[in-house]
Amino acid sequence: MQLESLKVFCDVARCRSVSQAAQLNRMTQSAASQTLRQLEKHLNVQLIDRSVRPLQLTPLGQHFYERCRELVEQFYELEASIRSAGAEVEATVEVAAIYSVGLGDMDKYVERFKVEQPHARVHIDYLHPDRVYEKVADGTADFGLVSFPKPSRKWEVIPWRDEEMVLACAASHPLAARQSIRPAELAGEKYVAFDKALTIRRQIDKFLREHGTTVEVACELDNVESIKKAVEELSGVALLPEPTLRREVRSGALVALPLSGTRLVRPLGIILRRQHKLGATALRFMDLLRSAGDPHSPRPDGRQAQPGRNGAAHAER
Amino acid sequence: MQLESLKVFCDVARCRSVSQAAQLNRMTQSAASQTLRQLEKHLNVQLIDRSVRPLQLTPLGQHFYERCRELVEQFYELEASIRSAGAEVEATVEVAAIYSVGLGDMDKYVERFKVEQPHARVHIDYLHPDRVYEKVADGTADFGLVSFPKPSRKWEVIPWRDEEMVLACAASHPLAARQSIRPAELAGEKYVAFDKALTIRRQIDKFLREHGTTVEVACELDNVESIKKAVEELSGVALLPEPTLRREVRSGALVALPLSGTRLVRPLGIILRRQHKLGATALRFMDLLRSAGDPHSPRPDGRQAQPGRNGAAHAER
DNA sequence: TCTTGATATTAGCAATTCATCTGCTAGGAT
DNA sequence: ATCCTAGCAGATGAATTGCTAATATCAAGA
Numbered sequence: 053m054q055l056e057s058l059k060v061f062c063d064v065a066r067c068r069s070v071s072q073a074a075q076l077n078r079m080t081q082s083a084a085s086q087t088l089r090q091l092e093k094h095l096n097v098q099l100i101d102r103s104v105r106p107l108q109l110t111p112l113g114q115h116f117y118e119r120c121r122e123l124v125e126q127f128y129e130l131e132a133s134i135r136s137a138g139a140e141v142e143a144t145v146e147v148a149a150i151y152s153v154g155l156g157d158m159d160k161y162v163e164r165f166k167v168e169q170p171h172a173r174v175h176i177d178y179l180h181p182d183r184v185y186e187k188v189a190d191g192t193a194d195f196g197l198v199s200f201p202k203p204s205r206k207w208e209v210i211p212w213r214d215e216e217m218v219l220a221c222a223a224s225h226p227l228a229a230r231q232s233i234r235p236a237e238l239a240g241e242k243y244v245a246f247d248k249a250l251t252i253r254r255q256i257d258k259f260l261r262e263h264g265t266t267v268e269v270a271c272e273l274d275n276v277e278s279i280k281k282a283v284e285e286l287s288g289v290a291l292l293p294e295p296t297l298r299r300e301v302r303s304g305a306l307v308a309l310p311l312s313g314t315r316l317v318r319p320l321g322i323i324l325r326r327q328h329k330l331g332a333t334a335l336r337f338m339d340l341l342r343s344a345g346d347p348h349s350p351r352p353d354g355r356q357a358q359p360g361r362n363g364a365a366h367a368e369r
Numbered sequence: 370m371q372l373e374s375l376k377v378f379c380d381v382a383r384c385r386s387v388s389q390a391a392q393l394n395r396m397t398q399s400a401a402s403q404t405l406r407q408l409e410k411h412l413n414v415q416l417i418d419r420s421v422r423p424l425q426l427t428p429l430g431q432h433f434y435e436r437c438r439e440l441v442e443q444f445y446e447l448e449a450s451i452r453s454a455g456a457e458v459e460a461t462v463e464v465a466a467i468y469s470v471g472l473g474d475m476d477k478y479v480e481r482f483k484v485e486q487p488h489a490r491v492h493i494d495y496l497h498p499d500r501v502y503e504k505v506a507d508g509t510a511d512f513g514l515v516s517f518p519k520p521s522r523k524w525e526v527i528p529w530r531d532e533e534m535v536l537a538c539a540a541s542h543p544l545a546a547r548q549s550i551r552p553a554e555l556a557g558e559k560y561v562a563f564d565k566a567l568t569i570r571r572q573i574d575k576f577l578r579e580h581g582t583t584v585e586v587a588c589e590l591d592n593v594e595s596i597k598k599a600v601e602e603l604s605g606v607a608l609l610p611e612p613t614l615r616r617e618v619r620s621g622a623l624v625a626l627p628l629s630g631t632r633l634v635r636p637l638g639i640i641l642r643r644q645h646k647l648g649a650t651a652l653r654f655m656d657l658l659r660s661a662g663d664p665h666s667p668r669p670d671g672r673q674a675q676p677g678r679n680g681a682a683h684a685e686r
Numbered sequence: 687t688c689t690t691g692a693t694a695t696t697a698g699c700a701a702t703t704c705a706t707c708t709g710c711t712a713g714g715a716t
Numbered sequence: 717a718t719c720c721t722a723g724c725a726g727a728t729g730a731a732t733t734g735c736t737a738a739t740a741t742c743a744a745g746a
Binding site for chain 3: 396397399400403404419420421422
Binding site: 053054055056095096097098101103104108110111112115116119120123126127130131134135137138139141191325326327328 | 370371372373412413414415418420421425427429432433436437440443444447448451452454455456458508642643644645
């Protein structure tokens with residue numbers, strides 16, 4: 053049972069002519085005639101009275117036409133809506149990122165991408181790390197941006213960039229005048245920590261342990277923005293990724309002290325579902341991110357990114 | 370675009386399994402898989418996420434499923450209703466008859482037919498002759514029963530039976546005692562005539578003219594029942610087909626006098642649209658009528674009627 | 687009856703569809 | 717980690733289907 057057959061029948065019913073209906077459907081009169089006969093045979097009824105000119109619908113045919121027409125129209129509407137929705141989806145990149153990837157950074161990438169791909173739309177969700185993994189796993193996001201990415205069967209990890217961890221403190225803090233600081237010097241400081249459930253907290257704890265230091269945890273928060281605010285207000289200190297502090301350092305609200313004698317980095321990674329081929333648009337946006345973060349790392353699928361029209365995608369900020 | 374494809378997709382969406390959906394649709398898993406792929410290609414979207422087990426619909430696929438399911442269900446409902454309506458139509462005989470064919474006669478035929486064809490339904494409309502021709506011409510009736518059938522390109526005429534015209538008068542009328550009557554004796558009688566527009570009126574006028582008689586037309590009516598009533602109440606006379614008078618003669622209300630020395634008959638005929646092949650049921654009912662009316666006239670299409678299970682159709686009443 | 691415009695029919699060809707078989711993948715168990 | 721199993725996709729050959737072109741048939745009007 054072909055939908056086209058129904059359309060042909062509806063057209064015949066409207067035009068009262070097989071030939072015209074055939075033309076409307078880009079087929080020969082013969083094909084239309086056969087189609088109608090087949091339809092009637094399938095339904096085991098006579099829909100059209102062919103013994104008069106112009107042909108006429110039987111009462112049954114009339115009834116069938118009225119209902120059928122609606123259904124056919126509705127279906128073609130649905131088809132069109134799905135098609136356009138599909139094009140929309142294809143042109144949209146869904147990214148899931150942890151809070152602290154930094155709105156400032158991502159905005160720049162998005163702006164740059166929109167210049168290169170004017171028809172494209174980028175949507176970034178800033179979420180709790182667990183939610184990021186979820187959205188990647190269930191396909192709601194094309195890819196995710198997380199810190200300390202953990203490999204798994206379910207997803208593939210592409211290293212993106214390493215962020216230097218630095219000590220943040222209020223401008224009025226006694227340490228603010230220092231050029232750098234050794235981990236050991238943090239002992240006794242009022243420390244604002246990440247939530248215990250977060251990987252970064254465990255990594256920092258391990259780092260401090262390795263340097264024989266224990267800090268006095270004043271409070272625990274699950275995102276960078278809250279920690280920054282707490283550092284300011286409690287006049288505490290915190291170890292945070294350097295890029296997330298830039299705005300506050302520029303405005304003078306906070307001071308960022310590099311660690312001396314050692315180094316702690318927060319690796320960021322792109323995660324994406326295995327065997328899940330990304331759309332062309334998503335692929336291009338990922339390439340933009342990667343070339344900005346680490347232009348030399350290989351692409352996991354071996355495909356070449358479409359180069360921007362002027363190679364700007366490879367320019368470091 | 371096949372309706373079956375949509376059904377397969379809907380089944381896949383319900384079962385979350387291609388194999389099961391394939392079984393439901395009596396096809397192999399391979400065919401179902403190809404069908405789905407084709408559907409997705411046609412719509413240019415991804416409906417199903419095949420990278421997880423059990424498979425899952427994409428958001429787009431979910432949306433398509435919800436709308437599609439309704440449409441498919443509605444269509445199958447429509448299909449079923451049309452099919453059953455078609456069977457109904459096929460089993461129903463639509464007959465258009467002039468008023469005076471006689472309800473008594475037709476009832477007998479219908480009763481007998483219902484015994485032979487228990488599933489069949491017969492519907493008889495008693496109409497003005499012009500309406501009978503119309504209903505046959507536009508296909509609303511399978512065939513028509515008329516008097517003095519006029520041949521035409523539009524319809525075919527099959528002689529059915531001739532009805533003897535007799536003089537009707539009230540039992541109290543002076544002529545009622547006669548055994549028969551000559552046309553000339555009608556001169557001066559209060560005559561109840563058919564409407565001038567009717568063929569039978571013209572035929573009767575011609576008949577009387579040929580016998581050199583003129584009658585005094587008391588009133589004109591367009592159907593036999595009214596004429597009979599008028600004959601009774603006005604104590605007039607009328608020339609009417611003998612079968613239409615039987616009931617009144619039996620009850621003693623009217624007397625029927627055969628014409629002597631001459632004869633006038635009203636031929637009845639079956640009319641049906643040329644090239645309009647009747648359904649099997651209509652054909653059988655027509656055969657019943659014809660064998661009862663004139664068992665020796667040939668059938669116009671050369672087809673043999675299905676004989677009744679005991680040949681009763683050929684028995685004269 | 688004849689013409690005209692339109693539909694049905696037929697045969698042959700091209701495209702599609704389907705089933706079998708094989709290879710691959712995801713998920714779960716050891 | 718590595719194996720096993722169920723389920724899906726892809727290739728190939730067989731069969732069906734759908735289409736076109738040519739021809740026959742038909743209804744309506746002159």
